[in-house]
Amino acid sequence: MGLVQDFNAYRSKMNDKIAEADNLIIKRIFNLDTNAYSEGHLSIKSKELIGLTCSLVLRCDDCVKYHLGKCKEAGFTTEEIHEAMGVATLIGGTIVIPHLRRAFEFWEELGHV
Amino acid sequence: MGLVQDFNAYRSKMNDKIAEADNLIIKRIFNLDTNAYSEGHLSIKSKELIGLTCSLVLRCDDCVKYHLGKCKEAGFTTEEIHEAMGVATLIGGTIVIPHLRRAFEFWEELGHV
Amino acid sequence: MGLVQDFNAYRSKMNDKIAEADNLIIKRIFNLDTNAYSEGHLSIKSKELIGLTCSLVLRCDDCVKYHLGKCKEAGFTTEEIHEAMGVATLIGGTIVIPHLRRAFEFWEELGHV
Amino acid sequence: MGLVQDFNAYRSKMNDKIAEADNLIIKRIFNLDTNAYSEGHLSIKSKELIGLTCSLVLRCDDCVKYHLGKCKEAGFTTEEIHEAMGVATLIGGTIVIPHLRRAFEFWEELGHV
Amino acid sequence: MGLVQDFNAYRSKMNDKIAEADNLIIKRIFNLDTNAYSEGHLSIKSKELIGLTCSLVLRCDDCVKYHLGKCKEAGFTTEEIHEAMGVATLIGGTIVIPHLRRAFEFWEELGHV
Amino acid sequence: MGLVQDFNAYRSKMNDKIAEADNLIIKRIFNLDTNAYSEGHLSIKSKELIGLTCSLVLRCDDCVKYHLGKCKEAGFTTEEIHEAMGVATLIGGTIVIPHLRRAFEFWEELGHV
Numbered sequence: 194m195g196l197v198q199d200f201n202a203y204r205s206k207m208n209d210k211i212a213e214a215d216n217l218i219i220k221r222i223f224n225l226d227t228n229a230y231s232e233g234h235l236s237i238k239s240k241e242l243i244g245l246t247c248s249l250v251l252r253c254d255d256c257v258k259y260h261l262g263k264c265k266e267a268g269f270t271t272e273e274i275h276e277a278m279g280v281a282t283l284i285g286g287t288i289v290i291p292h293l294r295r296a297f298e299f300w301e302e303l304g305h306v
Numbered sequence: 307m308g309l310v311q312d313f314n315a316y317r318s319k320m321n322d323k324i325a326e327a328d329n330l331i332i333k334r335i336f337n338l339d340t341n342a343y344s345e346g347h348l349s350i351k352s353k354e355l356i357g358l359t360c361s362l363v364l365r366c367d368d369c370v371k372y373h374l375g376k377c378k379e380a381g382f383t384t385e386e387i388h389e390a391m392g393v394a395t396l397i398g399g400t401i402v403i404p405h406l407r408r409a410f411e412f413w414e415e416l417g418h419v
Numbered sequence: 420m421g422l423v424q425d426f427n428a429y430r431s432k433m434n435d436k437i438a439e440a441d442n443l444i445i446k447r448i449f450n451l452d453t454n455a456y457s458e459g460h461l462s463i464k465s466k467e468l469i470g471l472t473c474s475l476v477l478r479c480d481d482c483v484k485y486h487l488g489k490c491k492e493a494g495f496t497t498e499e500i501h502e503a504m505g506v507a508t509l510i511g512g513t514i515v516i517p518h519l520r521r522a523f524e525f526w527e528e529l530g531h532v
Numbered sequence: 533m534g535l536v537q538d539f540n541a542y543r544s545k546m547n548d549k550i551a552e553a554d555n556l557i558i559k560r561i562f563n564l565d566t567n568a569y570s571e572g573h574l575s576i577k578s579k580e581l582i583g584l585t586c587s588l589v590l591r592c593d594d595c596v597k598y599h600l601g602k603c604k605e606a607g608f609t610t611e612e613i614h615e616a617m618g619v620a621t622l623i624g625g626t627i628v629i630p631h632l633r634r635a636f637e638f639w640e641e642l643g644h645v
Numbered sequence: 646m647g648l649v650q651d652f653n654a655y656r657s658k659m660n661d662k663i664a665e666a667d668n669l670i671i672k673r674i675f676n677l678d679t680n681a682y683s684e685g686h687l688s689i690k691s692k693e694l695i696g697l698t699c700s701l702v703l704r705c706d707d708c709v710k711y712h713l714g715k716c717k718e719a720g721f722t723t724e725e726i727h728e729a730m731g732v733a734t735l736i737g738g739t740i741v742i743p744h745l746r747r748a749f750e751f752w753e754e755l756g757h758v
Numbered sequence: 759m760g761l762v763q764d765f766n767a768y769r770s771k772m773n774d775k776i777a778e779a780d781n782l783i784i785k786r787i788f789n790l791d792t793n794a795y796s797e798g799h800l801s802i803k804s805k806e807l808i809g810l811t812c813s814l815v816l817r818c819d820d821c822v823k824y825h826l827g828k829c830k831e832a833g834f835t836t837e838e839i840h841e842a843m844g845v846a847t848l849i850g851g852t853i854v855i856p857h858l859r860r861a862f863e864f865w866e867e868l869g870h871v
Contacts, residue, residue, distance in 0.1 A: 203746070207746035211745065214727050217731075222564070222731070225560050234389040242352060251398070254743075256742075271440075272347040276444065279444030283444060284356075284852050285851040287851075288474065288815075289851070290452070291480075294433035316859070317859070320863060324858065332840065335844070335848060336855075338444065361853065367856075369853055384553075388553050395561055396561060397738050398738040400565050400738075403561075455848050460835070461841050461845075473846060476815065476816055482849075499799045501668040501671065504671070506794050508670070508674055510625050510813070511627065512589075512626075513622055513623050513625075514624065514703045520663065523659060524662075565735065568735050573727075574729060578691070578694060578729075582736075583736070586702045590702055590703070614784065618783030619687075622681050626787065626821075629821075630819075636779070637775075
């Protein structure tokens with residue numbers, strides 16, 4: 194249970210510090226990052242699926258955790274998430290497996306929050 | 307127009323040679339690769355969206371071309387493809403832009419085949 | 420000493436959960452991963468050397484740890500492991516060095532288990 | 533000599549097509565990309581040095597070519613460019629060497645344009 | 646405060662063990678790594694800027710921490726560091742953001758040591 | 759047949775230009791690269807196997823071609839090369855497949871030179 198709260202707390206704390214730094218390039222990247230995942234030609238679910246699987250093949254644990262949280266909110270089932278991560282592991286190779294383990298653990302925790 | 311045919315011809319020729327080599331590990335990877343994109347908990351469209359965007363952030367031109375062809379068959383509109391590739395470019399950074407150029411060119415060619 | 424046990428315990432626990440999830444794509448990847456490192460045209464030692472060095476250039480700490488354990492079982496000497504990791508660091512660049520540090524630590528721990 | 537013109541012509545043609553597509557996310561990334569390299573807390577030369585070396589370690593030939601052109605305009609000497617690319621090759625490893633070859637060729641061509 | 650000392654202590658301890666191992670390839674890489682960042686055609690500041698941003702786009706937290714320490718010694722201001730990291734995040738994409746958070750935290754800690 | 763000669767000719771021409779540039783860091787990397795693959799604690803065959811598979815998972819076509827040539831000289835059979843590349847494709851994922859196609863083509867050409 195602590196896994197999800199710890200992740201959110203650190204992310205939140207550091208995002209605040211980054212915002213305070215007031216660097217123009219970074220602010221615009223963060224702003225674009227927020228807007229890009231809203232409904233457009235593609236649904237929010239499709240965009241979160243992209244966010245999750247791209248994060249997994251690029252092997253970024255924190256990005257995977259963030260998008261798993263968003264996928265939960267968007268209503269994905271456990272079977273759909275497992276399948277999406279299976280396809281991503283096939284694309285990215287067995288090198289993705291350690292990240293898959295941590296993603297499974299985080300997804301399970303999200304179900305208990 | 308030649309872009310699509312050239313890509314398909316080389317891919318086909320080399321896949322045949324790889325199949326002839328009859329290596330067990332490679333055969334099983336190819337077999338799994340074929341099956342993974344069929345309808346399951348996720349639709350074919352969702353899986354092709356994963357294939358396209360993961361290929362783009364991993365900056366594999368040939369993989370992008372292959373999945374663009376499959377996305378065309380699956381019925382994605384040009385607006386949807388552009389948006390999916392926009393999200394992938396945001397995730398993968400400006401380093402993805404040269405691959406985005408080639409993807410735009412290939413997608414346009416697919417419309418003329 | 421705890422380093423090796425902790426790694427094995429978490430890996431084992433999460434592999435069980437992943438197996439329970441019973442996703443077809445993931446199961447086939449895990450199955451292929453197990454079979455690929457058995458004796459074939461190449462010896463087990465050659466395959467573990469591939470596993471270790473590819474994991475190092477791809478900078479996957481957990482994959483490196485796993486293959487270091489397998490290399491120990493396969494009978495590699497410390498001098499051979501250091502040399503293999505030296506070649507991998509040359510290929511992958513100084514960006515590999517932090518992973519090399521953790522690999523040295525894990526290999527030493529393996530000698531005390 | 534044709535190397536530089538070919539690169540610029542294709543880049544220009546495809547950037548126009550991407551602009552016509554009028555996708556909001558892509559337009560904002562391109563816009564930010566243009567602004568990010570202007571004078572700020574860091575000089576244009578410092579930013580182009582970042583652009584060149586990050587492109588090289590990420591092994592993006594087209595990005596390297598683009599920033600070599602910008603580095604030429606910004607007044608870098610050949611010795612400085614070689615040294616910067618040397619440091620980048622050390623960081624990224626011998627896997628960068630094929631890209632270094634193409635970068636040397638393009639830099640030489642830039643001197644004849 | 647402990648963040649900086651912990652990083653330095655582990656780095657130091659493991660570098661000693663790696664030196665003791667006396668592997669010729671590794672020793673030459675470490676030696677070259679030390680020499681490459683000294684004054685040459687480019688200033689030490691320019692080289693540290695390369696080191697920092699290449700480490701960030703390659704998403705190596707330990708390499709980022711090391712070069713942040715060197716950038717501090719070399720006299721970079723906080724505004725310059727933020728801008729450099731902003732450009733690197735644009736190049737490497739939003740996948741870099743979790744590493745940016747940890748870099749911001751480490752840079753702040755460096756100011757308190 | 760032209761594939762092998764073209765590759766060698768360009769590589770040779772550009773290596774000469776890079777040598778003429780006389781940059782100290784680059785010269786030392788090239789020198790170390792030459793020495794690292796000679797007989798040591800590991801055999802030349804083991805080192806070339808590392809070079810080939812690491813190049814493949816890092817998806818560097820030119821590096822793969824170079825090491826395929828060296829593997830040919832070192833006496834590897836076609837079955838061994840296919841198996842090594844199969845393991846590398848499993849590690850690196852289906853994203854490696856386009857590079858595998860080009861590697862198969864180059865290995866075949868090497869048999870006709």
